[in-house]
Amino acid sequence: MENAMTGLAVLAKAGDVEAFGKLYEMYAGELYRYACCVLGSASYASDAVQDAACSAFSQIRNLRDEKAFKIWFFKILSNCCKKYFSDLKRERLTEELQETAEESLEPAPSDPVLSQELSCALAKLGEQERQIVFLCVIAGYNSREIAGVLDLPSATVRSKLSRALKKMRAELEP
């Protein structure tokens, strides 16, 4: 798999879109699930992943180590999520203003993809906290790797992760 991946990355660098597509496919599920969890919206997640893919292809020649494709892609996706998250927040704020009747802390997106419980737990977290949590839970990265993706010191990642998990614990525990 690693060989095929390296080969595809070489192809993609030479401008082969199809090869890039195959490369993307290897991680599509993981990337999308990650975006879903961070953004809490299926359509936003899909857009974020697609944007990240386009951005990744245009920058693929900057990827020096083909084996680092996944973490490199996550870095790009995390930036896209950051942007979409603020868009989403703005959108929800507008909605909120329109329907002042409803009183919820963090209104659910129009197309929720997560279970009620999980959504509630996540509502307590900010964008960066969500990214940290799911880089750990979904992408399986350690604090040093997460630090690399988000450009934070590892120690900060560790303390933020711990704090975020604590916040979620109350909601998740039966």
Added chain:
Amino acid sequence: MMKKSDKKTIEELKRRLSANETAPPAAGAPTAADVVRAIRERNIIPAKRIVVPLVRRIAFAAAALVILAGSVSFLGVPGADWGLLNRGKNTVSDNFDAYTPSSNSELVAIFKQIEKNNGRGYFDFSYGRKELAMQDNALEGSSQNGAPTGGGGDTRYGETNVQVKGVDEPDIIKNDGSYLYTLAGNSVVIAKAGPGGSVEKAAVIKASENESMQALFVRGDRLVVFSTSYNYSRSGEEGMYYDVYNSSTCRTAVYDVGDRTDPKLVKELKQDGDFMSARLIDGELYVLSSYYVYVYGGVKVEEACIPEVSVDGKTESIDYRDISVVSETEPNYLIVSGLNLDDLKADVSKKAVLGGGGSAYCNAENLFVSRSVWDATLVYDTAVKTDAEGAGDTVASVDAQAGKTVIYKFSIGGGKVEFIRKGEISGQVLNQFSMDEYDGYFRIATTNGSWGSSTSSNVFVLDKDLNIVGKVQNIAKGERIFAARFIGKTAYLVTFEQTDPLFVVNLDNPKKPFIAGELKIPGFSNYLHPVSDTLLLGIGQNGNEDGILPGVKLSLFDVSDPENPKEADTYIIQGECYSEASNDHKAVMLYPEKGLIGLPVMRYITGQNYYGAESSFLTIRIEGGKIVPERIYSKQYKDNADVYYGASIVRGTYIDDTVYTMSPFELNAFSMTDGKLLGTLKLADMDVYTKPVEPVDGSTEPGVAPEEGSGTSGEESVTVDSSGRSEPVTAPEVMPAD
């Protein structure tokens, strides 16, 4: 260490996300086809972009200096009051934006200030640093020219294709006419090139643990091996461990290879940082490293901030008088050391600049190192925004602010290095070929902006004090430089967006450069090689009016009339091909005595469950204003698809009538008379890749597709399309197809 409760929560999250009813359906993800369509709709091609060093802390760093200097006005303002900074005893007097600190404690103070401004308590560059190292190496385009080392008699042998004649550049293969020195599998293999094309292992030098070998030089009985050692220590808990990066060391090991079977280490130079590049000029060796000061895990700023150099085990800090601090400070040193291979007892000369480095251009007198200064955050956000919404006005302005290039000029000679001064220009440098010095003037080509329509390119001419004396700006709006070459008083630039303009810039009058002519053709070149006074060979990518097409394109440009450059001939290697030569000039083989130019060509084979490649080495000659294919050297394996990329040919060289091709695993010798495979030497383990089966036969005649007995993939059988020359461009389908 991670708390138990945290671990439990992570497990719980994992469980919920994997449970059917609660997990987001992966099916909702955009499919590969969606992504491919989106990329094509947006007309995105991979940008050959200068890599952005992770320098988001530059602003902070500069701010630190502001505070030190007691002035608040100079941040990024040219001509601001630098006098306050020039207080060191050894101030580079007439250079207003670089100065020498007056003591070690002044350097420590600078770092403390950076540390404070970072608001972090330490510099954590663990990720960025590693990436930076890789980028620098790649940017660098190492190369070399084997300084002729008296291979003896009238043996003709290949030397590295270098930018400046007589200035050797390091590479992964060196050739002295009797032996080949290769770097493969993190080991140096010295191979005896025997009669009849035999290749035998004479000696192997293995890297030590955590050491990554980078490149080689050979001069007579001296073999120089460059490497970078990364030092980590592991901390933390299982599940959440982290590696603490301590430091990296650039090692220059000089071996006596008087006995080729028994190399002896005779000199060892270690300098802080990662190996960046080196040059060898008639026995004088100059080594560049990049040292990101990393303070973490109990390391004190005071201990880490003064770079060290160790010679044969004796370690010394670089004297503060040999350090220059520039305005765009970041906690990253460029360290340049010089030594004489012919007099190893002489002192090692060392200089450092606080403020990184990128590509290096070097001639016999001067060394110029460029460094991109970006606000990475700004650029990145811009990129994402542009990508998502299409380019806007803000993008252009943000881009323009985001990048400039600073140039460090060093004088070199006799193994001694002196920092002369710093200059700066707008835009980003592509690679070493974007720089050149001629007749006392330093010329440099840059591209402004990084994204979409905001880009444009420039050529600047600087005097010996690095003041801009002449310039041409706003070349090719919306495009970027893909290749540059300065030849005498002319600059040739290839920019690309849709079609490939070749610009001819007249530099006769350094103060008044102008665009003399341009030529628009499909595709683009990544490397320009002067074939004669009037002919230029371009190696790059095939294309048509709509963008790029698969296939490697060689273009022969007739520049005899600078106002009317012509594409005299083209030669297209059809299919999904790639040539390492378009990425690295050292992959180009030059055999002047036979008038031959060689380059590796790889063709990809995509099957249902595998991605393979077929690798060959093509030689051409330029004759009567035409590109004439000479021969294709290719080792045939039973099933081409078994040969993965790792086995692809990356270099070619020659001794008399034998061509040697090198892949990361093998060295193969071919007869130039009939193309037959003469000998093979395994360089490194191929276990991770599919092992090649017995070679079937040597080669194929030019212009004839190799007989693929196995009938791997049908029609577009490798090689060169049978006419050997492509007409206007018979576009093989592939690209936008829909």
